[in-house]
Amino acid sequence: KVKAEGKNAFRIFDAALEAESQERRELEADLREAIARNQLELHYQTIASLTDRRVAGAEALLRWRHPRRGFVSPDLFIPIAEESGLIVPIGAWAIARACRDAASWPVDIPVSVNVSTAQLDRGDLFAVVMENLKTSGLPARRLELEVTETIFLRDDEALLSDLRRLHGHGVRLALDDFGTGYSALGYLRRLPFDKIKIDRSFIGPIGTDTQAAAVVCAVANLARSLDIETTAEGIETEAQAMLVAAAGCNLGQGFLFSSPVPHRNLDFRSLPGDLPTPAASRAHLPPA
Numbered sequence: 163k164v165k166a167e168g169k170n171a172f173r174i175f176d177a178a179l180e181a182e183s184q185e186r187r188e189l190e191a192d193l194r195e196a197i198a199r200n201q202l203e204l205h206y207q208t209i210a211s212l213t214d215r216r217v218a219g220a221e222a223l224l225r226w227r228h229p230r231r232g233f234v235s236p237d238l239f240i241p242i243a244e245e246s247g248l249i250v251p252i253g254a255w256a257i258a259r260a261c262r263d264a265a266s267w268p269v270d271i272p273v274s275v276n277v278s279t280a281q282l283d284r285g286d287l288f289a290v291v292m293e294n295l296k297t298s299g300l301p302a303r304r305l306e307l308e309v310t311e312t313i314f315l316r317d318d319e320a321l322l323s324d325l326r327r328l329h330g331h332g333v334r335l336a337l338d339d340f341g342t343g344y345s346a347l348g349y350l351r352r353l354p355f356d357k358i359k360i361d362r363s364f365i366g367p368i369g370t371d372t373q374a375a376a377v378v379c380a381v382a383n384l385a386r387s388l389d390i391e392t393t394a395e396g397i398e399t400e401a402q403a404m405l406v407a408a409a410g411c412n413l414g415q416g417f418l419f420s421s422p423v424p425h426r427n428l429d430f431r432s433l434p435g436d437l438p439t440p441a442a443s444r445a446h447l448p449p450a
């Protein structure tokens with residue numbers, strides 16, 4: 163009996179796996195179509211200066227409006243795009259679009275674009291970026307490329323060379339989702355980062371979890387001593403904004419300031435909220 167049940171469980175498991183890979187193949191085919199049919203969009207989320215609540219930048223985030231499924235989450239389709247190699251044309255499109263959009267902004271702030279390892283590996287990132295800076299007229303210092311720690315996992319120097327060359331031309335580099343991977347401090351020496359983005363898993367609990375708060379403080383202090391900016395990701399409440407400012411982060415991003423919006427809805431006016439004062443910041447700290 164046990165054996166039969168075991169076999170049955172295995173069959174169910176097998177069927178589930180099969181359904182999942184079927185779904186992936188379908189999405190991959192749809193994604194190919196989406197590129198051809200212009201169903202991909204870039205939305206933008208503003209990044210706030212925590213000291214004066216001015217808009218200090220905006221991050222470009224891919225959106226896929228699927229004809230039957232509606233919006234598909236990047237967390238679902240980006241991995242498929244990476245494994246299939248489709249991220250190379252999609253990423254090049256995103257860079258082109260972001261450069262063109264940002265060149266039309268009324269303010270002198272950078273646009274941030276996410277870059278996957280596969281674009282460094284199989285793509286021609288250096289040529290794509292240089293070409294689009296030229297055609298859009300966007301100054302190199304107004305483009306920021308966000309990479310995650312995964313680019314260091316393979317320990318392949320060649321992967322980093324396009325980023326180093328682009329930085330040499332003035333393009334800014336940001337280390338995204340810091341704290342989620344190995345977060346080896348040595349990574350900060352392997353590329354000339356201008357910014358560290360502290361992952362939102364540390365920001366969410368910052369008001370209640372003293373360890374999360376300590377990590378944010380430590381990273382912000384380290385960054386400052388290396389002359390690197392820090393963005394706190396996923397700020398949803400005024401209390402979190404106060405605390406990350408008190409911890410030493412100079413920039414913040416999250417639903418408190420703005421959700422990602424279509425380009426035409428991007429608003430460059432000052433963001434709502436209070437300016438941090440030392441007393442106000444202390445009021446939000448978890449009890450010692």
Ligand code: C2E
Pocket residue numbers: 207222223224235236237240249253256275276277278308338339362395396397398415416417418422
């Ligand atoms: P990411 O680069 O870390 O982007 C930040 C994500 O956090 C975005 O999710 C954003 O919508 C979300 N977010 C912003 N503020 C808040 C907040 O206050 N609370 C919460 N809970 N979430 C917030 P999104 O747009 O779903 O993108 C997910 C990931 O997909 C991105 O994470 C990035 O890794 C990837 N991605 C998006 N666009 C691109 C792209 O053009 N190229 C590549 N290679 N990856 C991209």
Ligand code: MG
Pocket residue numbers: 221276308338
């Ligand atoms: Mg990012």
Ligand code: MG
Pocket residue numbers: 338339359361395
């Ligand atoms: Mg991030």
Ligand code: MG
Pocket residue numbers: 339
């Ligand atoms: Mg992320």
